[in-house]
Amino acid sequence: MxxxxxxxxxxxxxxxxxxxxxxxxxxxxxxxxxxxxxxxxxxxxxxxAVAQGLYAINCYMGTRWGENNPEDHVRYARMDLMGMVREDLAFDMARHVDSAVHKFEEWGLPLMKDPKRADLPEGDIGKGAYMREGRWQIMIHGESYKPIVAEAAKVNADEGKTFNxxxxxxxxxxxxxxxxxxxxxxxxxxxxxxxxxxxxxx
Incomplete structure (x- = not known):
């Protein structure tokens, strides 16, 4: 030692x-x-928590396609939690979540597209809206979710300075x-x- x-x-x-x-x-x-x-x-x-991968991202507004906006999510959280919510924090999270998802897609995370909605305007990557599972979730091929974000972290840490x-x-x-x-x-x-x-x- x-x-x-x-x-x-x-x-x-x-x-x-x-x-x-x-x-x-x-x-x-x-x-x-x-x-x-x-x-x-x-x-x-x-x-x-995402080491094994995921099949969905649990919150995506879809503001670029007019699906939801941060105020919608604050209302949902308020009702779901019977009023026990910091609305300012819920709003702040909701207004940033889409850009985080788009960043994951840029890094290579495969997000499923909805073939029934392929006529929607083109986004930053690909055409059409993401496939939904309920109002807030979007479907992903998330087996490699953690390795993808881990690579982004390793690239941004100093070389050789990621200690496992x-x-x-x-x-x-x-x-x-x-x-x-x-x-x-x-x-x-x-x-x-x-x-x-x-x-x-x-």
Whole structure:
């Protein structure tokens, strides 16, 4: 066993499920010159809640085809949850969800198109609206969902700085500033090597 130290990290992403992979992509988008490192307890290609793949994306507005708009989704959430909803958050999510789905399609996720609606205007990719399963869901060939988004994360992390099989056990606190996280420590579940990550942002 040995101790491996990674320092001078600008952004450390702990966990590389769908949220972590998205965080790595966004970190590079907004911080082009930053050092970005990912630490994942499994393998980034098949980790997290969508590791096994999915057959549908559970929320897509379809505003480009006039199907739904964010206000529709807020009304749905309010009724479904009997009023126990932060409408501002539901609205914010709903107004961004379509662009996220379009990004997945750009990366190569196969989304099913509805042959009955092929006469609708052309979107960013392909022609016609997506196939629906209910009002909000769209059908996908999602066996490779996680590897596709994992590849986007790996490309946006610094080269060779995606660490698989690292079980992060503790966050490191900054001695100079109260309540500020300054890194993380963990171990490789296969080799037992101890990893120390020193980072400005976690």
């Amino acid at each position: 040995k101790t491996i130290i990674e320092d001078n990290i600008d952004i450390l992403v702990v966990g590389a499920g769908l949220g972590g992979t998205g965080a790595a992509y966004e970190a590079r988008y907004w911080g082009r010159d930053k050092k970005i490192v990912i630490a994942e307890k499994a393998n980034i290609d098949r980790s997290g 099989r690292i079980m992060v056990t503790h966050l490191l606190m900054d001695d100079a500033q109260d309540n500020r996280v300054a890194g993380a420590v963990g171990f490789n579940v296969r080799t037992g090597n101890y990893h120390v990550f020193k980072s400005k942002t976690v």
